[in-house]
Amino acid sequence: MENLEKILIDMKKASCKLAAFDVNTKNNALKKIAENLNNSRESIIKENLSDIEQAEKDGLASPLLKRLKLDNNKIDILIKGINDLISFEDPVNKILGKTELDDDLILTKVSVPIGVIGVIFESRPDALVQISTLCLKSGNCVILKGGKEALRTNRILTKIIIDSILSISKDFDNTIFLLETREDVNEILKYDKYINLIIPRGSNEFVQYIKKHSLIPVLGHADGICHVYVDKFADIDKAIKVTVDAKTQYVAVCNATETLLVHKDIAEKFLPLVKEALDKKNVRLKGCPKTKKILKDIENATEEDWKTEYLDYILSIKIIDDIDEAIDHINFYGSSHTDSIITENQDSIKKFTSLVDSSSVMVNASTRFADGFVYGMGAEVGISTNKIHARGPVGLDGLVIYKFILQGNGHILDDYAKGIKKFKHRKIL
């Protein structure tokens, strides 16, 4: 696109203004979006049906068609999501700390928006509404790029959102922009000068591609190789229930479990029972040599299996000697995403939760709970397996940073360098 740099410069300028918007203006804009989505159902669904028609012609697979579809029910959920977002407190302008450095010299740490964020997301057009409203509430400008099969739907949704916010204040101009081509995505990757963060939702390969081709910081996630570890002190019923849910509740998502680790002392009792339950869901099992001594007719699991995200009805199983081996296995083969322990023992809980290096660590609960909506964040802008800025499901909290404000009264450093004055460093907050 010819004017892309110009657009980005305008967005960077707009982002400084947006940072200072009060929460009422932002909430009024959100209300207007909800209202206009509700009033535009017919035209949204019409555009979406055109997208679906085209996608069917192009032979898009049926799970993707399901994600592409935006019906009245999904619009209801979107409107409810926006109303939830309105009810959340402003993530911006929170006082995060306050220190009296000296008489009349007060340092305040305040939350502020990040600035301009680029989000590249999958075929779900509802994601466009969730992402833009999260960015609006957190005072960030956002560059959106959705799946090309959802282009017509994304266009009308973007138009509704932009019209809504501009009707509240002209200063919302240049705060949201929809990219339409992959070339434009490649183009924006150059502009680390204007864009502060890229959130690529999609495969590990895609995230790696973005990282390799841009100096802009990236918040993304690698594979989701999640584990359930059934401890020696596990309650067998809970272990079966959680394993089945973690593996089969929705196999195609990153927080589904791929590997089951079982303590050797409980394996003989637990494994035949869990197999019975998993068989009912048609899960293919692959086991280590020790597992195969108990579950004789299952396939072999190899080294490769411990590193594999199946995203399918397949589960690898390994018998381990003790909790330390389980933790080492998870930290070595896992993707620091979500891992669960099933145990009734407090020492095991403490050890597992403090030593497993994952963004979500579950105790007697399914790995499937790792999700922004479940965690009470409203929607999520993405899931991060980074170890800086934000980890796990990223909601409003992950869309802000802070600035320091130092209020003095003609203070100069030289007085302190020369020892004429001394810092007090009294923590106020």
Place this chain on the structure above:
Amino acid sequence: MENLEKILIDMKKASCKLAAFDVNTKNNALKKIAENLNNSRESIIKENLSDIEQAEKDGLASPLLKRLKLDNNKIDILIKGINDLISFEDPVNKILGKTELDDDLILTKVSVPIGVIGVIFESRPDALVQISTLCLKSGNCVILKGGKEALRTNRILTKIIIDSILSISKDFDNTIFLLETREDVNEILKYDKYINLIIPRGSNEFVQYIKKHSLIPVLGHADGICHVYVDKFADIDKAIKVTVDAKTQYVAVCNATETLLVHKDIAEKFLPLVKEALDKKNVRLKGCPKTKKILKDIENATEEDWKTEYLDYILSIKIIDDIDEAIDHINFYGSSHTDSIITENQDSIKKFTSLVDSSSVMVNASTRFADGFVYGMGAEVGISTNKIHARGPVGLDGLVIYKFILQGNGHILDDYAKGIKKFKHRKIL
């Protein structure tokens, strides 16, 4: 180095253990380091003198020689810094949030170390002690690379630190490692699998080089193009005092001011007075056309000057029409580092602090205050002009991230997906 990958694997493993260390063990290790630094003054200074002797032979410039020198006074400061660090609360294991998702299903957000951090720093060998002790207190493993002219000093300091911590616990093994060559730095840049963050302290070019050659997230800083804006409502005396300090207190550092912006209504009165004060410090002034009408004999400032970090006794001056123009100038030409307003007017303060997009915004105070020690963080591991994770001076707070711990009782997502159960999302903390 041949075994570098093996070392990094060991460090990654060690980082998981270090994350679970209690604060007493970490403080005992810090005490031991302080004790051993105190007991080894003679041998440290001996090694440092060898470094200095070699550097003198190599013709190192005298400001660099000064930075290289580690004398008894600097060792005193290091020991005091470690004792301060011991007195700080543990940045790890803090409960950052708690939500009851449902009966018996509690989500806790807990601070944890980042993992393995690489820090590449300048010729000051005291930085090695500050960085490693900050990393130790925050439970991070650290790979250090100092200036090659400080190699002997860095070696003995690293040995003292490692011996000290190992005498407290063998589990501190592989938590600190000193790289000795630039080739090794290039080598580690490949290992985003094992290293979670790189902090390159140094020039903007160096930070850009690291960003271009690695997928590891980078926390660094670009130029420090800092401004003082003298508002229409400024107290002239404060404005002169702060401008002189911000420009001349230490010209070679990133928080020194490079551009002075002056409101047109105060320029005629203020400019001749500030020139008089700056002349005494031999500051070369460069002005915009309007400035030159008042200060007739100074040089011209060009577009290039607004983008230049002089790091020298040079100051560019621009007269602006109103506070909005000042803010736009700062957000466009500045480096989001540190900018100051001089004013007695509350509206100007509010506008400037909320609209200037810099990590530190000063009110009636010198830009030179932007510093980790000044802000009460103890030492700083670096200064960041990133807009994610950490901004401004980075101390212990910037060396941690968080994990979510979800404690259930056999909970499965399917119950919620099917509507059998409903989330409560009751915020406890």
